[in-house]
Amino acid sequence: MKNREYIKFILIHLLIGLILYFIPSLSKIYSFGTFIIALIWVFRNKNANDEALKAAAYFVGSEILIRMTYGYFFYEHTKYIVIIILLLGIYFKGFAKNAFPIWTFALLLIPGLFVAMLDIGHDPRFRQMVLFNLSGPICLIVASLYCYMYKIKIEKIYEVLLFIGLPILSTLVYIIIFTPNLKDYFKHTGSQFATSGGFGPNQVATILGLGMFIFLSRVLLNSKSKLQLIINLILTLLLSYRCLITFSRGGLITGIIMMVLLIGILTFKVNSLGRFKVYKFFIILAFGLLLVWTYSTFITSGFIEKRYLNQDALGREKADLLSGREKISRTEIDLFLNNPFLGGGVGSGTVLRKEFYEASVASHNEITRMIGEHGTLGILSLILLLTTPLILYIDNKNHLFLLCFLAFWFLTLNHAAMRIAAPAFIYSLTLLKIIKDEKHIIRRK
Numbered sequence: 001m002k003n004r005e006y007i008k009f010i011l012i013h014l015l016i017g018l019i020l021y022f023i024p025s026l027s028k029i030y031s032f033g034t035f036i037i038a039l040i041w042v043f044r045n046k047n048a049n050d051e052a053l054k055a056a057a058y059f060v061g062s063e064i065l066i067r068m069t070y071g072y073f074f075y076e077h078t079k080y081i082v083i084i085i086l087l088l089g090i091y092f093k094g095f096a097k098n099a100f101p102i103w104t105f106a107l108l109l110i111p112g113l114f115v116a117m118l119d120i121g122h123d124p125r126f127r128q129m130v131l132f133n134l135s136g137p138i139c140l141i142v143a144s145l146y147c148y149m150y151k152i153k154i155e156k157i158y159e160v161l162l163f164i165g166l167p168i169l170s171t172l173v174y175i176i177i178f179t180p181n182l183k184d185y186f187k188h189t190g191s192q193f194a195t196s197g198g199f200g201p202n203q204v205a206t207i208l209g210l211g212m213f214i215f216l217s218r219v220l221l222n223s224k225s226k227l228q229l230i231i232n233l234i235l236t237l238l239l240s241y242r243c244l245i246t247f248s249r250g251g252l253i254t255g256i257i258m259m260v261l262l263i264g265i266l267t268f269k270v271n272s273l274g275r276f277k278v279y280k281f282f283i284i285l286a287f288g289l290l291l292v293w294t295y296s297t298f299i300t301s302g303f304i305e306k307r308y309l310n311q312d313a314l315g316r317e318k319a320d321l322l323s324g325r326e327k328i329s330r331t332e333i334d335l336f337l338n339n340p341f342l343g344g345g346v347g348s349g350t351v352l353r354k355e356f357y358e359a360s361v362a363s364h365n366e367i368t369r370m371i372g373e374h375g376t377l378g379i380l381s382l383i384l385l386l387t388t389p390l391i392l393y394i395d396n397k398n399h400l401f402l403l404c405f406l407a408f409w410f411l412t413l414n415h416a417a418m419r420i421a422a423p424a425f426i427y428s429l430t431l432l433k434i435i436k437d438e439k440h441i442i443r444r445k
Helices: 003-022 024-045 051-068 077-093 100-119 126-147 154-178 201-221 226-244 249-269 272-299 303-308 325-338 348-357 366-393 402-416 422-429
Strands: 151-153 433-435
Touching: 003 024, 003 154, 003 226, 024 051, 024 077, 051 077, 051 126, 051 154, 051 201, 051 422, 077 126, 077 422, 100 126, 100 348, 100 366, 126 348, 126 366, 126 422, 151 154, 154 201, 154 226, 154 422, 201 226, 201 249, 201 272, 201 402, 201 422, 226 249, 226 272, 249 272, 249 402, 272 303, 325 348, 325 366, 348 366, 366 402, 366 422, 402 422
Parallel strands: 151 433
Antiparallel strands: none
């Protein structure tokens, strides 16, 4: 992509963030308008160039922006848009007939649904709880059927990542304008809604952490000029800074682990000259992140250090390491112990917490939710999802991002469950088959 075109796309999305902050009523128009444009784009081209995958990626990147500006028509709006677009893509290009791991995962979810119908089907919130808990897995199933062993070139993944990254820049602008004077907001070491655009810091940090990785990957692999390289490096550091000061640790740590994995993989993949360049960028990045940490310590009056040392505002160690998530996970482990084979059923964890804590609290951890609500079948489902990309990797070594994507999926499940579409969609990208030559691509029918 040429400099002028690349800068144009970035500026447009920085402007979108600016407009939606000052005129939030336009958010629904933005959300609905981009959906219509995506449908037309896929239909017109009959998904010949994987327009569905790119369009779905764009909505994955814009989900948090749409939520924080109330651009949705119902809360899980974006997940269903991703599902619809990818189903349309499957209609045009088909799906892998040998995607047995994905179909098996889908089948393993069904008993938990029947158990829930028998045990908590009388609850007036039953339909809502089922849709909330299964929308993420359904999104993963559809996206995975699209991607399973689908042959594409690595350049296509660069494009898909850029489609995710551009609306993340809009989100970045929105949260920057939301809190112009940061020093006034840091009074405690908990997650900061003020620095997260007034929205959930955990989800905002998750998407910003993904943005960090996306623009670092462009620094290392896809900067067509020195100008693009500088822009991508600045965006990586700016996203890192804003992710850090959300005080939500999961998204930042996940982003850093993905970045380290990519640098490590490239170190083994490239020749000595390429390795020197990777080391050079690693040193530059490490120095930049050190500056980000130093400045964040200053701007937060030292609260960010206390946050990562698990201390309160007075410097005392907190008894609760995971901000209350241990209690939520404990109820799900209890569900499993009481119902080890089939679990308590979809949504049963929410009902149980309502009884014990008098609060309807959704799970933050998809691992313990699957175990508690689906029992042993849930454990088998997780093992299946974790091992499938690793087995495929044996014959898919050209997939530079596979381990990074798998790390994002697994780590995000542990701190943000599948509340947003990103972990489901990013997981599906691990299943792509990366080839070097266009002649090896065989389109499905």
